[in-house]
Amino acid sequence: MVITSDWIDRYHDGELGEPEKSYFLKQLDKNQLLRAEVNIDARLNRLLSDGDILELMDKVEEVARKRKEGTRLRNPLLIAATLVCLFIMGTLFYFIEQKPVSMHTFKHPQITRSLHKVGKDQVVVEKSKDRTTPVQAVKPAVPHEQMQMPLLAENYRPMAEFELLVGSVTRSTGLKLIAPAALTVVAAGTPVRFKWISLASQPAVILMLMNNHGRLVCEIQTLHNDEYTLQTRGMPPGLYYWKIMYEDELVTMGKLTLK
Amino acid sequence: MLIHYSDDIIVDGLRQKKSSCIAYMYEEFGPIVRHMVNRNSGTLQDMEDLFQDAIIVLYKRSLVQPFNLECSLKTYFISICKNIWLQRLERKFRLLYQEDFEVQESLGIYLMDDEQLKEENLEQRRLFYKNLQLLPTDCQRLIRLYCLKIPFKEIARLMNYKDEIYVKTRKYSCKNLLRKKIMKDPECYQFLEYESHGNHK
Numbered sequence: 001m002v003i004t005s006d007w008i009d010r011y012h013d014g015e016l017g018e019p020e021k022s023y024f025l026k027q028l029d030k031n032q033l034l035r036a037e038v039n040i041d042a043r044l045n046r047l048l049s050d051g052d053i054l055e056l057m058d059k060v061e062e063v064a065r066k067r068k069e070g071t072r073l074r075n076p077l078l079i080a081a082t083l084v085c086l087f088i089m090g091t092l093f094y095f096i097e098q099k100p101v102s103m104h105t106f107k108h109p110q111i112t113r114s115l116h117k118v119g120k121d122q123v124v125v126e127k128s129k130d131r132t133t134p135v136q137a138v139k140p141a142v143p144h145e146q147m148q149m150p151l152l153a154e155n156y157r158p159m160a161e162f163e164l165l166v167g168s169v170t171r172s173t174g175l176k177l178i179a180p181a182a183l184t185v186v187a188a189g190t191p192v193r194f195k196w197i198s199l200a201s202q203p204a205v206i207l208m209l210m211n212n213h214g215r216l217v218c219e220i221q222t223l224h225n226d227e228y229t230l231q232t233r234g235m236p237p238g239l240y241y242w243k244i245m246y247e248d249e250l251v252t253m254g255k256l257t258l259k
Numbered sequence: 260m261l262i263h264y265s266d267d268i269i270v271d272g273l274r275q276k277k278s279s280c281i282a283y284m285y286e287e288f289g290p291i292v293r294h295m296v297n298r299n300s301g302t303l304q305d306m307e308d309l310f311q312d313a314i315i316v317l318y319k320r321s322l323v324q325p326f327n328l329e330c331s332l333k334t335y336f337i338s339i340c341k342n343i344w345l346q347r348l349e350r351k352f353r354l355l356y357q358e359d360f361e362v363q364e365s366l367g368i369y370l371m372d373d374e375q376l377k378e379e380n381l382e383q384r385r386l387f388y389k390n391l392q393l394l395p396t397d398c399q400r401l402i403r404l405y406c407l408k409i410p411f412k413e414i415a416r417l418m419n420y421k422d423e424i425y426v427k428t429r430k431y432s433c434k435n436l437l438r439k440k441i442m443k444d445p446e447c448y449q450f451l452e453y454e455s456h457g458n459h460k
Contacts, residue, residue, distance in 0.1 A: 040450075047384050059276050
């Protein structure tokens with residue numbers, strides 16, 4: 001006689017005949033594995049007979065599954081939202097950082113920086129934590145006009161504000177300019193001589209040269225002298241305006257045309 | 260937004276096995292249960308299992324009339340969870356370190372009459388249920404119909420089987436499959452050992 005898997009069910013359902021049942025019980029005493037299986041089946045029958053609990057377990061399982069699915073869906077959405085936020089922040093940061101750097105010197109209460117462009121792509125940043133020391137504006141290695149490479153005709157366009165002042169002499173009485181003339185035209189590279197007479201023995205004269213856009217090209221302080229020769233070599237052809245300052249007052253203003 | 264349910268509504272809903280009430284309990288009581296399990300190095304799965312067991316206990320208790328709560332449902336539910344969890348920790352510890360002693364003691368517990376809500380039985384029920392869900396759909400359905408005491412003839416009609424004899428044969432094979440699954444499940448080994456001491460009837 002061979003015990004097949006359906007015997008366990010039949011045993012619990014009371015469907016085994018007398019000879020089968022006695023044989024089964026004998027085997028049950030001998031065979032530990034069969035005994036374990038019969039016990040599992042008995043417990044299983046108890047679980048399955050409680051339809052109420054089975055139904056409740058189905059419901060709980062369903063709720064738990066829905067919650068898990070919800071969490072699974074939420075997580076990728078959260079990751080996607082975070083990535084989008086990071087992308088937007090990164091883009092904003094990139095554009096803020098790309099704002100053009102001004103050629104002007106600026107000061108900060110704590111840190112003073114001076115920036116200037118050396119080349120097309122190179123930017124030099126100088127830091128000074130000394131609050132009392134003023135920072136000198138650094139002269140560009142290449143004139144700004146050359147970097148921008150404007151059209152030649154543009155270099156000769158007069159500046160209305162300066163044109164009004166050309167040739168006029170202010171109330172300053174301590175200094176008299178002799179040369180050059182208010183309207184001077186020279187070839188590019190030709191030196192221009194500035195000469196003046198002063199009542200003071202050591203006049204502090206300042207010569208300022210601006211281009212036709214009013215941008216300062218150079219500023220020269222001439223102490224203990226009564227003349228100064230301006231070298232125009234390297235300066236691009238165009239219209240320039242000069243100012244002679246004496247004791248913080250404008251003495252006279254003229255224009256210089258480099259051909 | 261989560262609608263607030265009163266304790267009575269939750270208990271009534273649970274008696275009727277309403278999914279909305281079970282979901283509400285997950286939302287309201289879940290974080291505390293999770294915290295309690297985490298504190299004892301439990302996993303998220305442990306928490307899910309514990310929650311399921313506690314709901315069954317609460318359901319069974321709520322069916323016993325009169326069911327009067329002397330504290331809030333939340334407190335009551337958490338105390339059920341705590342009891343089950345502590346019993347489970349103790350049993351797992353004993354399983355790991357005092358195996359021989361544990362087997363004898365568990366046999367004693369097994370023979371007790373009010374075994375239904377014992378932590379160990381709750382776990383066993385849950386593991387059996389888990390294995391039941393791993394069966395093919397038709398097997399699951401057949402076993403459930405059989406357990407509802409529906410006659411074989413009716414089952415054959417519902418499941419489009421040719422006759423009662425086929426239903427019976429199929430039922431044997433499905434139950435056999437389920438038993439084998441349970442016996443192969445490592446989580447069920449603990450229960451198999453208890454059974455091997457001749458307590459089959």
